[in-house]
Amino acid sequence: MKLLRVGAKGAEKPAILAQDGSIRDLTGVVADIGGATLLPEGLEIIAGTDIASLPTLSADERIGPCVANVGKFICIGLNYADHAAETGAPIPEEPIIFMKATSAIVGPNDDVIIPKNAIKPDWEVELAIVIGKEARYVEEADAMDHVAGYCVCNDVSERHFQTERGGTWDKGKGADTFGPIGPWLVTKDEVADPQNLKMWLEVDGKRYQDGSTKTMIFGVAKVVSYVSQFMSLQPGDIITTGTPPGVGMGIKPEPVWLQPGNVMRLGIEGLGEQTQNVKAYSA
Incomplete structure (x- = not known):
């Protein structure tokens, strides 16, 4: 469904x-x-x-976030081997967990607003897991029993806030509009293999990301099991699972950052597409 x-x-x-x-x-x-x-x-x-x-x-009505009242918006960082390589980071020995503010959640085609004082806004197409049954200390072999389905997420990031302002990554991830999800929550029965999905992202028609969930370091079952060792997962919680290479910070010879007026288009095989207009913050 x-x-x-x-x-x-x-x-x-x-x-x-x-x-x-x-x-x-x-x-x-x-x-x-x-x-x-x-x-x-x-x-x-x-x-x-x-x-x-x-x-x-009506097909002309706005599509909102595909999950209502999300309790936790959890993210896994550097979870694609080829993305870790483009950033110069070592392959993580365990999943890197950080949180994205639930107030960042918007619909798949809503505007993305660059926050005040932003210097390095960036994009990340990601496969998001939607939890369907409470998970607490779940074994990897049983983890999929706790998954309701999947959706597309754009883990919009501000790299200056994330890596140059001290502390954890969260401050570069949680701005309003930095979490478009949808268009659909696709139930897991319609996704034969979540570890074999093509995914892509374009800015102004130029394709920057063109990857696959095949290059995930820690797969869906591992991620759900792992996160459940540190916090309980409730129905409607979302876990984004990392991004393939092609993010703005990794572009050579110079990084490419989002600018007002840009249009992002992104999608994952079988899970639909998103389109977002990038706009400057306005009080």
């Missing part, structure tokens, strides 16, 4: 993409796409619904 949320910010309706490409309203079937809806029994309710009988929503 491809689940989404449609409507104005703060007033999104739960929806599903039907086989014919139409968007069908799940209002009345589930409260929203998040929380208990993502439990196995919640997804079963949607799967057992006659989608063709549901009202059709």
